[in-house]
Amino acid sequence: MLKNDLLLRAAKGQETERVPVWLMRQAGRVLPEYRATRAKAKNFIEFVKSPELACEVTVQPVDSLGVDAAIIFSDILVIPEAMGLPYQMIEAKGPWFENTVKNKTDVEKLRIAQADDLNYVLEAIQLTKKELNNRVPLIGFAGAPWTIFAYMIEGSGSKTFSKAKQFLYTQPELAHQLLEKITQSTINYLQAQVKAGADLIQLFDSWAGVLSEKMFYEFSLKYMSKICDALQPLVPVTVFAKDAHYALEKIAETHCNTIGLDWTISPKNARQLAPNKTLQGNADPCLLYADEKKIISETQEMLRTFGKHRYICNLGHGLYPDLDKEKVKLFVNVVKEFK
């Protein structure tokens, strides 16, 4: 059905004519057309909750950057909200929760999110699938349970997430109860995304890097692994645990298909540690500040190092808002023209 299924074939370990490419945060402020659509909504939450606007910005980078996949525009924090913990997105600051989780009562008060609670995302997926008209696959996503947990405890972003980690060290059993609830909510949500049309699912563990190896296995990977199991064999799953350089071998033992890499990981090491998985990444977003010559040479070097098989090209993190759209396009084209 799909005219361009490079992403799905690469994720499944099948041969592809060329390396597929998409970009984290491609539906974002780097595109002038995104900023125009964003201006139609009163605030970020209203924007996320509008299936029409979400669909519009999801499709934009497929048209204007020529990427090989769309990723549904949404936010990882829709899960805490659906569980009973609403948030605001404060300009230039990031997410902020009026209430946070502190104790057993707080955990017990939270409900397990059901697909219905997130109908606006499911509608956005359905609309987008129609709009894409099978040009490229649509990626669905969710935050990893640990990352969601971290925001629910901390109440905002943090350099250290020391409150969230304090919770793990002082109330490990309660932490597991909450992580279990988040995991169940996320499974309900992602299974519904697949039913609505998502062709591949990515889990974002944005704050994996603040955990030690041991803590990551106990409080993060265990739950991501459950989610991978719950989505198999429906769709391929990508696990992106940012800065969890220590965990590649163990991530490769889960039932994910693809492992996302940040730019501190060497492609060669990753291939050795996860030979059975597709790899995704991992250019430094700041490379796209460089001149054209450097963007071309560094991107080609990265492509040669990863090799064409079992590889999905991307950055090692989301696009920064102040990057030049033309340079982003150049990056995409270098990948598409690579032989």
Add this chain to the structure above:
Amino acid sequence: MLKNDLLLRAAKGQETERVPVWLMRQAGRVLPEYRATRAKAKNFIEFVKSPELACEVTVQPVDSLGVDAAIIFSDILVIPEAMGLPYQMIEAKGPWFENTVKNKTDVEKLRIAQADDLNYVLEAIQLTKKELNNRVPLIGFAGAPWTIFAYMIEGSGSKTFSKAKQFLYTQPELAHQLLEKITQSTINYLQAQVKAGADLIQLFDSWAGVLSEKMFYEFSLKYMSKICDALQPLVPVTVFAKDAHYALEKIAETHCNTIGLDWTISPKNARQLAPNKTLQGNADPCLLYADEKKIISETQEMLRTFGKHRYICNLGHGLYPDLDKEKVKLFVNVVKEFK
């Protein structure tokens, strides 16, 4: 001369009766007596510039925590200031520079700092040496050139340091000129610290982790290596490049004596990658939020994994201000009693 020279012997690779222990940010807000001394100064800069107050807080943890070394109380940003780029420390926000470095003229305007420019630190070291009366060694320190550069370009802390990295990608030659100036300033400064009495020097590369492996070698390690060379054979040198997990083998090729590790690095891997160096670290500061039983068992496990030889116990990052002093003391005592 020194009554307790465990730290220096461990750094030099000599046998020690027991593992030495000190803590990054031990002269800090975790101690009530620090907060009392801090209140005597109008602001942070005045505090840093007072040799008497700096001496007072440097000695406090030796008395009250029983650590095996003092580290001179100061700030890594005294170097930009001495080069002509003053900063403020804004409560709950961190450092802030009114002027930042943007172009060639800005780089040329900066002077190479001389020992005299930092007399207040040298005086603090002399005072502290007297006050310590040879009880334990005194550690001197500086920021790594890349980390200093990052603040000079960015003008404040940052999650991504994307402006500083943009500078590396777009003006690499100018970046090297500035890094060279910072390196010369730092060498002048550290050689003077040694002359004033510092027994060991630690370089803090706090923002190593935002760089890719290749960029780290080109823009950070090269300059830290120069500083190591300039301090040999005067005193042992410790390189702590936070989150530069990818670089252990190359750091081990410099003339440093000790490699500092954050808590995401496994002691076993570090031993394999840097068999010729002393290792320092690497408990998660958040462990000290846990109950006593857990602090004891996890600390003992870490000690067993590192082994008693060529090891200096520490955290993997600075103490967090809201930790309980008694638990910090417990950690120190567990190390000191370890057989």
